[in-house]
Amino acid sequence: MFVYSDNAATMPLSKEAFEAMLPFLRDNFGNASSVYGVAREASRALYGAREDVARALGAKPEEIYFTGGGTEADNWALKGTAEARRERGRHIITTAIEHHAVLHTAEYLGKQGYEITLLPVDELGRVTPEQVRAALRPDTILVSVMTANNEIGTIEPIREIAAVTRAHGALFHTDAVQAVGHIPMDVTDLGVDMLSLAGHKFGGPKGVGVLYIRKGVRITPLLHGGGHERGQRSGTENVAGAVGLAAALTHAVQTLPETEALVTARRARVIEQLSKIPFSRLTGDPVHRLPGNISFVFEAVEGESLVLGLDMVGVCASSGSACSSGSLDPSHVLLAIGLPHEVAHGSLRLTISENNTEEEIDYLIEQVTNTVTRSRRMSPLWNEEAQSPTERFWTPEIQRED
């Protein structure tokens, strides 16, 4: 059996996206900025895609800017705000658990003379509006807090944090790359100034994303050139990409209530079964959690060896974040929630989707359980008699009712 359970890394292209893209990869190849027929087709399709994305997010079409992916959208939000507001202040607030697209951009800005505050998170990975309020200063120009974490699935109280930020007068950006298409997202209801998303995290193509910029908010462009995207993001438009992203998003949003309920129920089953493995712990918030995210730490095993072992039986999973695999440091997210290094090394992230069948879920549970048991037998860290070399860490599992 083959089970793809790494949907937070990327999702397969949906049928809807593929079919919507085909004409623009073949016959309607025109440059959306030209004036003849084949170009007008492209420009109409691009506008349609913009309208569809706006509708899916509760935005206006003129607030939607297509980018080359989630990373570019995050870079633009941070660097564009920093530059546009540099005379007002140089202080930026973000969190210790952001994706590297935000974190490394913030570090870069730190070297350019901006002051960065990295808010810590609690053991479930949550940031509070009170923390943000306490960190805001007269010279704060931007607060960037992710909607949902890509490793541990924790969903942050974005509406409340946006309200605190906007009452102060700073801009609020959220990296919603993991959230859009998976949980309800409405920019008007959330009250955000900027929001990043990436097509390939909800069944669209890779290399295309969106930065939503609320009307009236001005940030400096990242890319200068021919003045595409109303002068804000130059470069010949990726028409097929935008059309594919819009088709995938429209489908994801239309089917969201059923998908969210289905995936959440399957997630609960996997978590319940994997929690039976001795010396295992769910990481992230058990309640405020992305539907498909199942992230665990298992004592006395290496996450990387679990991933390789699972690959041999046809299961695609990841350890920590795909972006940091290959490095020996445990993920910054797992360290930020307070896990000791040796425990953080035993992390496994499974991210399921509506594409996974019940049979695949059964197989997943069986293979993860077997792989952990097998890896432990081979591990010098695993002591069959004492059962746990770091017993003190395994306090009763954190439970939350709200």
Ligand SMILES: *Cc1c(COP(=O)(O)O)cnc(C)c1O
């Ligand atoms: C995947 C991801 C990104 C980067 O998006 P790309 O399209 O790969 O550039 C940014 N933030 C989060 C939370 C992500 O999961």
